[in-house]
Amino acid sequence: FQLNPFWIELAYFITLSSLGFLSLKATNPRTVSSLLPKDIDLFFTSVSAATVSSMSTVEMEVFSNIQLVFLTFLMLFGGVVFTSMLGLHLTRAKMNRKGNIEPDSSDSSHDSNHHIDQPGMITNPETEEKSIEKEENQGFKLKSIKILSYLVLGYLVLVHALGSTLISIYLSLIPSAGKVLKRKGLNMQTFSIFTTVSTFSNCGFVPTNENMVIFKKNSGLLLILIPLILMGNTLYPVFLRLSIFFMEFMTKRAEFRYMLKNSRELGYGHLLPGVHSVYLMITVLGFIVVQLIVFCLLEWNSEATSGISGYEKVVGSLFQVVNSRHTGESVFDLSAISQAILVLFVVMMYLPPYTSFLPIQEAENVCEGVKSKRKNKDFWEHILFSQLTYLTIFIILICITERQQMKKDPLNFNVLNIVLEVISAYGNVGFTIGYSCERQIIPDGQCKDKLYGFAGKWSGEGKFVLIVVMFFGRLKNYNMRGGRAWRLL
Amino acid sequence: FQLNPFWIELAYFITLSSLGFLSLKATNPRTVSSLLPKDIDLFFTSVSAATVSSMSTVEMEVFSNIQLVFLTFLMLFGGVVFTSMLGLHLTRAKMNRKGNIEPDSSDSSHDSNHHIDQPGMITNPETEEKSIEKEENQGFKLKSIKILSYLVLGYLVLVHALGSTLISIYLSLIPSAGKVLKRKGLNMQTFSIFTTVSTFSNCGFVPTNENMVIFKKNSGLLLILIPLILMGNTLYPVFLRLSIFFMEFMTKRAEFRYMLKNSRELGYGHLLPGVHSVYLMITVLGFIVVQLIVFCLLEWNSEATSGISGYEKVVGSLFQVVNSRHTGESVFDLSAISQAILVLFVVMMYLPPYTSFLPIQEAENVCEGVKSKRKNKDFWEHILFSQLTYLTIFIILICITERQQMKKDPLNFNVLNIVLEVISAYGNVGFTIGYSCERQIIPDGQCKDKLYGFAGKWSGEGKFVLIVVMFFGRLKNYNMRGGRAWRLL
Ligand SMILES: [K+]
């Protein structure tokens, strides 16, 4: 009996979110009982943490210290690096069980959680020789996978320890940052660990209502977080490869050399071949530079970045554009930023983390990879819609569920804001325009500005659609090749 | 010396647009001299007609009878069917010149104007036998192409004659429609021919300011136009194939049989193989049905469709959704339509005309086609961005050129309206939200509602970007495979 890995992973995230919901429900928030968050909002928050999205429909300071701890665990267990490590352990367990008998390639590509497509991974055992060789290699491969899984664990522990220590030191040394926590009654230890886990897993929740806006003058803190963001997501394959290099250099073990040379055969989607890692790094840095230039050109003298020094503006802008790919922490109010940049952010949020520019030969391999994979797949996988089609359907659904508000309150409920919210949930980013009473055209006397996301003002159905989008986004790798049977001509 | 067909086609459209501009400039409009359209608007209109976009920055009733005739020629010469016929003649001339000596496949795929990708067309002459057979076939192929080009000419003439006759008869018989023309001082003959050419070429200009809104109760007229729209664009391959069937049945000539069997080898991109034609038809009708259902569900009792009977609503809705793919004539005011449908329309406008759903085997051929083609192309073609990336860049540019207005007048200048305008220009559709003085938040005393597109209120730079987008959209087939070297992972 073979469970489809998609269902395993979906079950994992639903279980995680449900456990999160129950523990948030069972414990008391900081607010008075009359302002208790609704069940749907608690579930939304739990899903948002587990899928590392950081979309919010509740202000963060509502949560008590113990609830923040629960959220920390959700973010830790939901993060990409952590789940990929679980995947490695599963692969190992499965290979052990099979006892090297079946080197079933079509299956190994499907094992575990790391479902980034690996073209060229499936080598048909055309010649007998190769197949014998392969079986001999199997034991060595198993050992390499074991070592790799420990390496990933070490990477995780080390980065988290380093990150939270640095943040703690910064908070103790810089009074302006420390005072913020004191004023808000936040535990410094909780804050450091929460923020480290949130940043490394690229979730983007921060225990303060204002997210990072309140720290926009604390450039040092931002500079600690930027490498954490990159190490935990877009540049993870690069840092992983560097770690293996380092370990190989230190220990001279053959397994590390094997990992470096046969990156794809290990079946760990985050370990990319050397050339590919270089292209990935260039692409990631390229996107950051382009965004930074556009951001500085359009926002240098704008309202959004006013009140801080030139140096703080540069660091803040850098922090903001590094966050647009996946993390979604903010130092500037997005609703004050020019729409041209919002459109750019929508594109950046849409791009999957390992988007990279590859020269022609590689691109051809991709095509071959598609073909060889295709044979093993069933009909339904081919008539799946593409990502963009699903996203459009979700956006249209939200436009329908929120149609009353779109008529009454067109400046808050406009299509750009909805698109940004949906793509933000799909990309598991967490950027939001928010909701502002000032933008209401027919002012509603009872309106109070709240520091949660735009989705917080949506109807229950709208929030439910967004929960689905967050799950869909977290599991998007399974649909990456969807819509291939549609031909745009 | 071999000119790249992209440059030939670009030169064709720029020449056509420039000639159009000069003739519009040289003749007098109907308005008094103080309201003469600016040069950029005349050029915009000319480009819009030549690229069959029907984007407008001038009210249509400004143009005098002779100017409408000029526009008719622009639309006729710019239409897809007409340019593809020119392409067939060019192919024939080139094959004649070469005298069947070089059956150069890499070249023949590049000939002429019909640059829709034809995977599987390039058959490598692997075996000697095949290559000899091919040369024998060459003469027959040449003859078939000749006959095909006459067939296309006949199709063009017949459909135009039939269309304008039917419209003339309708206008003479139905007083309500005839009166509109009289009131507006439009020549009935000009109106019939202009509308037929505009509809068949899928341009979508109508000599009235209100486009087809003024005829929303004339369901008969709409029912005449709907088949014209389909025959001239999305279903042209189906009707072309049916015509060949019919001719084969009538004349029993071998050339027609050859065309039916070797559709792709003729190198005429609009002649698709039988199975593909069937899938195309299913896809086109499927899109229409889905749109019609959504439109009727959301708009049955809305403001936009008020004041007409149920039957007129159904026909009007059908007309509106058939127009969303390419033609862009409107019977309902788009600014009154719910935003969910606008998002759906944006998707429909974006889809290239021959988008179709293909079963798996065909999809694999596509992949093979890509690979065999790839070898002949140069580096630059691979690092071209994808269509969506270019469109995003254009949208961001417009957000920058119109940033002042976006702040002052956010209900008119919002991102959805800009996206709709840009995608409309890219798809050569012509839908627009327009501009409404009522939607101004800070009312501007001098504002007067005009019946031209939203782009009419843009700055000169914005209009210029949109002109570029229209050319880009008309020539989009050359970039269809752009961005392949980018890997979204
Ligand atoms: K995030």
Ligand SMILES: [K+]
């Ligand atoms: K059009």
